[in-house]
Amino acid sequence: MYNIIMLGIQGSGKGTQAELLSSRLGIPAVSTGNLFRAEIERRTGLGLEIAKYVEAGELIPPAIVDQAISERIAEDDALRGFILDGYPRNIGQAESLTKILEDAGRVLTDVVFIRISDEEAMRRLSGRRVCSNKKCEASYHVEFNPPQKDPNKCDRCGNDLMQRDDDTVDTIKHRLEVYHSETAPLIEFYRRAGVLREVEGEQSIINVETAIVAAIGI
Numbered sequence: 245m246y247n248i249i250m251l252g253i254q255g256s257g258k259g260t261q262a263e264l265l266s267s268r269l270g271i272p273a274v275s276t277g278n279l280f281r282a283e284i285e286r287r288t289g290l291g292l293e294i295a296k297y298v299e300a301g302e303l304i305p306p307a308i309v310d311q312a313i314s315e316r317i318a319e320d321d322a323l324r325g326f327i328l329d330g331y332p333r334n335i336g337q338a339e340s341l342t343k344i345l346e347d348a349g350r351v352l353t354d355v356v357f358i359r360i361s362d363e364e365a366m367r368r369l370s371g372r373r374v375c376s377n378k379k380c381e382a383s384y385h386v387e388f389n390p391p392q393k394d395p396n397k398c399d400r401c402g403n404d405l406m407q408r409d410d411d412t413v414d415t416i417k418h419r420l421e422v423y424h425s426e427t428a429p430l431i432e433f434y435r436r437a438g439v440l441r442e443v444e445g446e447q448s449i450i451n452v453e454t455a456i457v458a459a460i461g462i
């Protein structure tokens with residue numbers, strides 16, 4: 245059983261690698277960013293409440309996030325394992341997750357930490373394009389990982405590609421700051437817990453994948 249967290253700065257390739265691992269292991273990749281963007285799209289009360297945080301690149305309040313995660317990983321498809329992408333993002337969330345897993349009698353098996361520099365993160369996020377189909381949200385890069393069939397369409401589902409509203413230079417800068425102050429402390433947190441698997445992220449997508457597979461011991 246694999247219960248995995250993807251950790252790394254924005255742009256490190258968590259989403260890309262979570263999808264690859266998901267196909268390989270047959271367990272869902274759970275992206276909190278995707279969950280929240282879908283909620284905003286549905287224009288529910290909750291969606292309206294969280295939209296302002298996402299637009300500003302701020303973290304959504306813990307009560308909302310913890311509940312969304314505990315419900316999602318209790319769904320049928322996630323009972324055989326899960327890959328979390330975008331959660332936890334600070335020590336408070338990590339402690340909540342420990343509690344959620346304990347209550348469910350489950351254990352965290354691996355925290356995959358993908359390391360890249362801030363300069364590389366900026367290059368990747370400013371060229372990122374995502375599938376506009378909220379059920380897919382496959383991630384591409386205009387230069388490093390363009391779609392193979394049509395430059396403006398998703399290879400997987402054929403929908404148009406778009407740029408995320410928060411992938412603008414100012415919001416990216418702010419999100420990177422939030423990462424350094426809030427999320428980076430999780431590296432030590434999980435290293436001490438003995439579950440950190442560190443991989444070099446500044447190499448091709450396929451080489452990062454190979455490194456992750458080796459680090460987890462699949």
Ligand code: ADP
Pocket residue numbers: 252253254255256257258259260261368369371372373383384385386388389445446447448449450452
């Ligand atoms: P994250 O989920 O960590 O924010 P993504 O998986 O969305 O990162 O990747 C960010 C951008 O970088 C996307 O445009 C993606 O296509 C591209 N990318 C991902 N992995 C690599 C890599 N190893 N080399 C170059 N570009 C990459």
Ligand code: ADP
Pocket residue numbers: 254255276277278280297298299301302303304305309329330331332333337419
């Ligand atoms: P990124 O990691 O590139 O900033 P995500 O797609 O993971 O983008 O998340 C987009 C936005 O959703 C975040 O800026 C934040 O507002 C919200 N969000 C996602 N995950 C969390 C989380 N674990 N805790 C609080 N807010 C979150």
Ligand code: ZN
Pocket residue numbers: 375376377380381382398399400401402403
């Ligand atoms: Zn798609």
